[in-house]
Amino acid sequence: MLELTPKKYKERQALRINPAKTCQPVGAMYAALGIRQCMPHSHGSQGCCSYHRTFLTRHFKEPVIATTSSFTEGASVFGGGSNLKTAVKNIFEIYKPRVIAVHTTCLSETIGDDIPTIIGQLENVPEGKFVIHTNTPSYVGSHITGYSNMVKSMISYFSKNTGQPNGKICVISGFVNPGDMKEIKRILKIMNIDFIMFPDTSGVLDSPMTGNFEMYPKGGTTVEEIQDAGNCSDVLGLGAAAASAGVRQLNKKCKVKEHILELPIGIEATDAFISKLSEISGKDVPEEIETERGQLVDIMIDAHPYYDKKTAAIYGDPDTVLGLAEFCFSLGMQPKYLITGTPDPSFETKGKELFDKFGAKDGFVKHAADLFELHQRLKNDKVDLLIGGTHGKQIARAENIPFLRMGFPILDRYVHPYMPMVGYRGAMRILELMLNVLMDKREADTADEDFELVM
Amino acid sequence: MSKAIQNILDHYPAAVFRNRKEHILEKGGDKKEIAANSRTIPGIITSRGCCYAGCKGVVLGPLQDVAVIVHGPVGCSYYAWGTRRNKAKGRNGRNFVQYCLTTDMQESDIVFGGVKKLTLAIEEAVELFHPAAVMIASTCPVGLIGDDIHAVAAEAEKKYGISVTAYSCEGYKGVSQSGGHHIANNGLISKIIGKGDMKVEDGKFRINILGEYNIGGDGWEIGRILKKIGYEVISVMTGDGAYEELVNAHAANLNVVQCHRSINYIGEMMRVKYGTDWVKVNFIGIDHTVKSLRDMAKYFADEALIQRTEEVIAEEVEDIADDFEQYRKILNGKKAVLYVGGSRAHHYQNLLKSLGVTTVMAGYEFAHRDDYEGREVISTIKEDADSKNIQELKIEKDPEKFKMRLSQEEYDKLSKEIPLNYYAGMIKDMPDGSIVIDDLNHIETEEFIKMLKPDIFFSGIKDKFVAQKAGVLSRQLHSYDYGGPYAGFRGCVNFAKDVAMGITTPTWSYIVAPWKKEPKLTGEFAGGNQ
Incomplete structure (x- = not known):
């Protein structure tokens, strides 16, 4: 597998090999x-x-x-x-x-x-x-830029401030799955916040089997809602790379107060998201949310022996990679390589801030990079876990590294678009999948006499 | 025009109606000629791809020892990376099929030209990988900004002493993938095939397999059977193929053509240049595989080969008979619709027929009229602005390597018995009353499914889930839904098993929730509970 990839790394000026972005x-x-x-x-x-x-x-x-x-x-x-x-x-x-x-x-x-x-x-x-x-x-740019540009255009074409506040908060979802968008809406509903969220692919790209094909399934944000977004008090963008162009446009065009948050992946970013919602709406965080948070922390403590100090390489879209990296750090893991194909210098700044915040000394972060480079670096310094979309599976196989599929695109597995990675519930799911690959690997490498029934 | 077709066309505005009615016919009806290889109307949800997809994605991509560098922005290269199941084992540690190489052009390259970046990218690829050859495939903006990729290739070839060839396969050329096949064929015949030293030898059973892309390992299964009979495969174009084998393709005694559409140009050009005849084969389905093997043996007219062919056929058919019958029982009486590229919509009909499945409609995504009606119509196909843009090479005899394989007498006799340098097209094999459709689009898919009520819709990924949401099993015939191989004798069983699995999966019975199909059984007496 990937036998043409040499161990020795050399900077390339022109040739992109095995990209970590598309157009x-x-x-x-x-x-x-x-x-x-x-x-x-x-x-x-x-x-x-x-x-x-x-x-x-x-x-x-x-x-x-x-x-x-x-x-x-x-x-x-x-x-x-x-x-x-x-x-x-x-x-x-x-x-x-x-x-x-x-x-x-x-x-x-x-x-x-x-x-x-x-x-x-x-x-x-x-x-x-x-x-x-x-x-x-x-x-x-990349596919993230395209997403961001289309969101901005929705606002440019549709959103209006009619001078009549609607009492709602606008949420611009990041580049995430329908399962994530659904989870964000669920959280907003539990928080008892009136909101307008777009884009919303839930109900569109996770539509049920009914025996009838619908060209336009029931989901998606309506034109009227996007128009009315101009009457919201605040707009929250989830993920700077994917959502800030939209947030700024809504602020510029309709004077909606802007907030750019991290994509709420993992405990810290979800805490920040929930705190911001509470702050803007003036509403207390309901017990249901606190319970979910508590459950997540409970699982983190229970399972920590299996992920503690594990090193990881994470690649994919900027907001997703930074979110996953922060979650890994908060678990006590050691992300060492953060790679995005998307050209976005702020990715490097934020990545370095993360390394500093968690006291990681030898972290490597690079934007506009590719999977060929990541592979070369991993050949010289192997990690315990590889996290990203399907295109990394060859590296995982070549280097025998446990592989957690997370982000975009996942072309070789099922169910993932329905399930969240955002919010506390999403963090639980990431943790479950991560533990599965780490523990499967540990078991696969274990001798019969060391093979445990209970772990 | 049949009522079914009329009903579908009624969905269209006048201009679309006029266009689409030429692309649909009923076998056995008055209309005999089908419009094909013409533009898709803007706004219509077509499944077609582009010239680049046909050139790099289909023909060049599978070559495992070649560094194919896509010159353009990142997307085109990215989408053609590992997405077509053209399996390759790689030889001598080289397997480029796992890699995606592109110049990832940025705005400054578009503004100031991308030649410098391409030149450097080739240098980096050669230094890193030491490929057997480099190929450059250009995407849309390259043609517009005028980067001379051919000059870059010529320069690099001199500098590195390896074959470096360029393919101007910008997506906007032609009307579908088809133009790209032709461009790739032109490049391979003029720059690569025939560069080797191997000589044609009489009495050898040396062949090239043309238009076999080793999807799901089809080529390996075909190769296994051919080797068992005693053939020597010089090169495969291009599934698990290699530059190092292509250069000696001229030394084969016969070309066999599996996918006519994508590679017939090379078949014809090799005939003119080297005197190599081609015979149309179809290794999908038991009957057609048997016939193809017999036709090949007839061409070589060698008694031992003919006998060995029969032995292998008997052995292989016997091997699969029980398994095949088991699935035939499940599938017998079912109806199918096929919509695939430029050969599979035809190739699978015989296999389906052997399983008792009737093809009620079939169509091609990017075929020409000859793929439907047979090569006899080629001289009557009118050129249009789009087809003129794809270069038709003027090929001449290679003074050293040309060699007639048959005498005129042998040739005339054989032409009557086997499809020698000939493809009869899809329509002749279809039952009367079935529908033939070119460039099937979304609304037609939806409506024909409702009208014809097929049990299985064989197509590609873009319409697979459209059919399945409507409750009809869809199997991809581009990727085989990650099963296969489907070619050869064992492939028939794999195919039958996969289709039977799809038909019999219990999940179909759960589409309607129980409370929607049964009346409420319980109720309360008036007056409520006692």
């Missing part, structure tokens, strides 16, 4: 699926849309519906305006969405298609329906 448009497509009755539209070659739908489907094991401008060579020379106009007409007539959310691709960006102008020229947008867009050049 903007797929993030924009995912965000758009979090609007109710929305058709994500990819303005570019068919291949982009096909790859993105395939990729998301493989993670969620759910239908991912999206359309494309189906560029040909002609469109690439003369511009994609007419393709987009034809597409919008056909989409409204055939698939009848409420919203078409257009994102660009490296092709239409390089040509320089002026999407707002094209949208302005559309003649066939039915009453009460909308075409919105965001620019997602694939050669800038």
Whole structure:
């Protein structure tokens, strides 16, 4: 496995090998699926849309519906305006969405298609329906940037401050699974807080089997809710990389008070999230939440012999990696490598702060890095646990490191999109899965005479 | 037009209606010609991919000793990384199939050009990996900004002394993956095939397997049977294939073509350049595998080979008979719809038929008319703006390596008996009344499923869950849902077992909750409890 990867590390200037990120448009497509009755539209070659739908489907094991401008060579020379106009007409007539959310691709960006102008020229947008867009050049940022850009555009197009406060808090979810979004909503409900959350892919990418296919399942945030977000008192962004552009836009456009939090993964970040909710709403934290927290701490204490001082390498999206790293530190583990493919210098700053906070001396943190580099480093300094999306499985196999699948994408397992990693319940789940791989490994490496019934 | 087709088309606005009606026909009806390999209308939810997917994803990607560097922003390379199940064992410690190499172009590369970065990326790849060859595949923006990847390749080839070839397979070229197959074929025939020193030798049973991508290990299973009979496989294009084998492909005595669509260009070009005939084979299904093996033996006209072929067939068929029958009993009488790339929608029909499953509809994602109607229609296919953009190479005889394999007399005789340099297409094998559809899109999938009520929908990942949400089993025929191999004799059993599993899984019975299907059995008497 990965036999071509040499142990000796050498800095590369040009060649990206085994990336830990993908391109903007797929993030924009995912965000758009979090609007109710929305058709994500990819303005570019068919291949982009096909790859993105395939990729998301493989993670969620759910239908991912999206359309494309189906560029040909002609469109690439003369511009994609007419393709987009034809597409919008056909989409409204055939698939009848409420919203078409257009994102660009490296092709239409390089040509320089002026999407707002094209949208302005559309003649066939039915009453009460909308075409919105965001620019997602694939050669800038990553899928996280694309997600963030689409969220920002939702606000730019829809949110309004009508001067009548709605008494609600707005939550901008990070780049997380439907199971996480559902968990965030559950917490808000237990806290008895009125809220508007978007994007919300729960109910869309975790829809039940009913024997009927629904092109637009019941989930997603409605246009009216996103409009009304401008009347919220406060907006909380969960995860700086994925949510801060949206938070800032809502503040700028509608004067909603902004708060950018960490993605609430693990005990500390969830504590911060709950405290902030309590502070903003003026409501006490209910017993139900305190019980969940207490249960988490109870499990942490019970199981600590199996994870204490274990070293870990964590890769993936910035907010997720930082959240998982903090949780590992709070467990008494020793994360040593934090890697994201997304170009985001603040990831390194925050990673270093984490290392400092927990007194870790030899931590390595790098943004715009790739899994090939991570593997080379692990060949020289092995860790006890590898945490990240599916693409790390080869490294785990090559180096015989226990592997915890967490984050995005997970292409080779089931159920994960339904389950949370956020909140105290999410932390319990992370812990359960982590203990399973660590303890399975310990058992696999144990001689018969040392093989314990009770652990 | 049949009522079923009319009903589906009624969902469309006029312009879409006019376009789509040309892509659908009923076998045995008045309409004989099907529109194919033409643009998908913008806004239609198509399953099609792009030129790059066909070139890098399909044809070049499986080569295990080649460093394929994707020149473009990160996504295209990332999506084609380990996602197609083109298995490869790797030889001499080289297995690039596990790797994803890209220039990950950034904004400055788009603005100032990406040549410098590409040049450096090749240097880094050569230093790190010492590949047998380097291939460069470009994505959309590269064509627009005008990076001359061919010049970069030529320069690198000189500098490193290994083969470095470039493929301008920008996603917007052509109308589907198909253009990319052609571009890859052109590059392989002009720059790689024939570079080796191996000579053609009479009396050897040397073959190349073309258009076999070793999905789920299909190629290995086919190879096992062929070796058992006594064939020597010079190269496979391209499943578990290698640059180091491709260079000697000209030394084969015969090419066998599994996936016609993706590789027929090389088949034809090798015929002109080296005199190598090709025969269309289909190693999916018992009958077609048997026929393909017999056709190959007939080509070589060697008594011992013919006899050995029959022995192997008898042995292999006997081996699987009981298992196959067990699953046939489960599947007999079922109905299937197939929608796959450019050959499987045809190849699996015979296997399904042997299992008692009727194909009620079949279609291709990126085929041309000849894949539906047979190669005899090629001369009547009109070129359009899109197809003209894919270069048609002018191939000439290789003065040193060209060798006629058959006399004219032998050739004429054999052409009547086996599909020699010929593919008959899918439609001829389909039952009357079945529907043939090109570039099947979302709404058609949904509506045809409701109308035809198939028991199984064979397709890909993008529509798999659409069908299953509607309560119909869907099996992926691109990836085999991570099962397989499905080729050869043993593959038939694997396939039958997987489909039977899907049909019989108890879960289907739980879709409707009990309280929704049964009347309430208990009630209270008026007046309440005593």
